[in-house]
Amino acid sequence: MSDYFQEFVEINGIKQYFLHYPVDGKPVILFLHGGPGMSEAAFGYTLKEMFKDTCTLVFYDQRGAGRTLQNNPKAHPTLDFLLEDLHDTIKYLQTRYLTKKVIILGHSWGTVLGSIYALQHPENVSLYIGVGQVGDMQLTEKLAFLALKSKAMSENNSKDLKKLQALTNYPPKQWDSKSYKIYNKLSKLKDKYGLSMSVKVPLVRIVRKSPIQFKNRDFIAILKGTKLNEPLMIDVLNEFQLEAYGTEYKMPVCYIFGSDDYITPQQGFLDYFEKVIAPEKKIDLIENAGHYTMFEQPEAFARTVIPYIKEYALV
Known part of the structure; x- marks a missing residue:
């Protein structure tokens, strides 16, 4: 079997894709994928292998991503829509699994949705885990640059260095489609120099x-999702600062970073972490890992996360 x-499942007016790895009587973890527009459901079985029977794992493709995008090509994502979707998703999981609260595990972009939701709806969240947590987008890009x-x-790569030195106003004060193309080119350079993975x-x-x-x-949905989510990503680059949504959490919060991650470097989050008020708060750095800590160092990731789940989760 x-x-x-x-x-x-019909969520907020459209049918959205869900992948479940259920374990009876265990806490429910809702995984929020990165991107925006980048489904991580295909990687779900690797987390199942890590966590074994510790929890029920649920993945869903957000509006504008993966199989939800395939099923709803005209459903354009906005931050408000995605937060509404997340709320309906959690309500659905509470009913399906007869649980009062769920654990939110956000990765990269998923930490934007997850942390906002945890701040706004603490009644539904027993534990928040942010992997590659986003805090201040402008500071993050400055550190990465x-x-x-x-x-x-x-x-001693003079060609790349010359290109970088020519970008005298990066990151820009105001993002647009032109500066976003530069952002994407720099993302490829991060890959080249091992600053993402x-x-x-x-x-x-x-x-x-x-x-x-x-x-x-x-695969085609990834390409379409990247393009469809471009306006949302530009809005986030221009406007998102987690501190604007608050610093007081009603549940334990845990943050995990890779030591070599310059997509969401830990240094860009430390000021916010110092301001966080929560019943418990922890921050961990996994060595020899970049932005995809759970795949780069799966054993270290499991050793870090599983104790959080056992200590703080509610069934």
């Missing part, structure tokens, strides 16, 4: 082993 099941220049200099993980091989059978249309 399969240890997972898939379904489409400085790291890129330092890497190019240390490796420090351990070369065979992501394609991981996806191919997924039981949910990642197909060509799923």
Whole structure:
């Protein structure tokens, strides 16, 4: 018998894709994927292998991503829509699994949705875990840019260094489609210099082993999702600062960063973390890991996260 099941559920007016790895009588973890527009459901089985029978794991493709996008190509994502979707999703999980609260585990972009939701709806969240937590987008980009220049200099790559030195006003005070293209080019440079993923993980091989059978249309959805979410990403770059939503959490909060992550570097989050008020708060740095800590250092990730779940989660 399969240890997972898939379904489409009507959430906030559209049918959205869900992947469940249920374990009876265990706390429910809702995984919020990155992007925006980047489904991580195909990687879900690797977290199931890490957590074993510790919890029920639920993945869903957000509006504008993955199989939800395939099913609703005209449903454009906005921050408000995505937060409404998340609220309806949690209400659905409370009913399906007869639980009062869920654990939110956000990754990258998913930490934007997850942390806002935890602040606004503490009655529904027993524990918040942010992996590659987003705090201040402008500060994050500034730190990443400085790291890129330092890497190019240390490796004596004059061609890349010249390109970086020409960007005298990065990050820009006001983002638009033109500056967003620069952002994407710099993202490729981060990959080149190991500032996004420090351990070369065979992501394609991981996806191919997924039981949910990642197909060509799923790959196409990634490309479409990236384009569809561009206006949302520009809005986030211009406006998002987590502190504007508050610093007082009514549940324990835990943050995990990779030591070599310059997509969401830990240094850019420390000021906010100092201001956080919560019943318990923790921050962990996983060595020799970049932005995809759970895939780069799965054993270290599991050793970090599982104690949080056992200590703080509610069934």
